[in-house]
Amino acid sequence: MNAPTGQDAPPPPSRHRLRWITLTAAVALSAGGWMTVTALNADAPAPAAHGPAANITASTPPPATPTTPTPAASTPAPGPLPAAEPVRVRIPAAGVDTSPVLELGLAADGTVQVPSVAQADRIGWYREGVTPGQRGPAVLIGHFDTVKGPAVLKDVARVRPGDTITVDRADGSTAVFAVRSLQQVDKRHFPTQRVYGDTTRPELRVITCGGDLRAGHRPDNIILYADLVRTSAR
Numbered sequence: 143m144n145a146p147t148g149q150d151a152p153p154p155p156s157r158h159r160l161r162w163i164t165l166t167a168a169v170a171l172s173a174g175g176w177m178t179v180t181a182l183n184a185d186a187p188a189p190a191a192h193g194p195a196a197n198i199t200a201s202t203p204p205p206a207t208p209t210t211p212t213p214a215a216s217t218p219a220p221g222p223l224p225a226a227e228p229v230r231v232r233i234p235a236a237g238v239d240t241s242p243v244l245e246l247g248l249a250a251d252g253t254v255q256v257p258s259v260a261q262a263d264r265i266g267w268y269r270e271g272v273t274p275g276q277r278g279p280a281v282l283i284g285h286f287d288t289v290k291g292p293a294v295l296k297d298v299a300r301v302r303p304g305d306t307i308t309v310d311r312a313d314g315s316t317a318v319f320a321v322r323s324l325q326q327v328d329k330r331h332f333p334t335q336r337v338y339g340d341t342t343r344p345e346l347r348v349i350t351c352g353g354d355l356r357a358g359h360r361p362d363n364i365i366l367y368a369d370l371v372r373t374s375a376r
Contacts (some may be wrong), residue, residue, distance in 0.1 A: 220373045222344045223275035226313035231265045231282060233348070235305040236297040238265070238284075245269045246283060256283055262293035265348075271338075274309040275317035275370060279338060279345045286350045286364075295350040298364055307346060307368050314376030319346045319368035326352050326362050337365060344370035 230241035244266035246255045257266050265284040272278040285293035307319045327333060337347050346368040353362035 217371075219343060220370055222277040222370075223273075223311070223315060223317060223373060224313070225273045225276055226311035226315060227269075228267050228274050228280075228282075228309045229312050230310035232308040232310075233301065233305070235301045236295060237300075238294060238297075240265050240294055241310075243267050243282075257285060259288040259290055262288045262290065265294055272344075273311065274319070274346055275311060275315070275344050275373065277342070277344055279341055279347050280309075281338070282346065282348045284348070284350055286352070286360075295348075298348075298350055298366070301366060306371075307348065307366070309346070316374045317344070317370055318372040318374075320371045321366055321368045323367045325365045325367070327365065328353075328361055329363055330361075332363060333365075336367075346370070 227245070228243040230239075231243055232239045240263060242264075244257055244261060244264050246257075246266040246268050247270060249255050255266075257264055262285045265282050267274070268281040268283065272280050274280040274282075284295040286295050286298065287293045301321055301324065303321050303323060305321045307321065309317045309319070311317060325333070337349070346366075348366040348368070350364050351360040351362065352364040353360045
């Protein structure tokens, strides 16, 4: 069940103001487990702002059909939290409970860092974006599997709209998100604006890979879109 080389994430924008870049696609996972990415999504119309797309290794693909967003809850959404780095991520439906959270920045060539093979049981947070709970789309990235076998998001196919993603933060607070929708999309048509464009409320994205192996790579991304529904302090 080992997966050959896989693919991961493209060049990102700054933390607060995201610049539009026309993106075209490709990544490689070295035998040592470090993934780098060029950019992606040449087809989308230029949005006002965006961030990096991500392409990550997977082994058995999650469901291929995107779900329809669930209706918004009647309870008013909580307001945004101040910045505080994520330290633990729990996705009960996928059997995920991982800590600490990796910080993912940029490699020397300007591409996005992603977890190594040795860190395949951990989720990473793209630190050039907002922290989970702040206004805007916070981005988490994790492997479905690597050349060494199943990884932290191996059971992402079990997640359904309404399931929760809980992020514990370094200031002692907790941000709870509810999954609004899931999407499986060809990496060549990554929905950059939908994933990384500015939002008026705190949101979360969790990104991994899917699709049948083609020449040692998974052609798709699996994206979970979630909204902040509850917060608590220590």
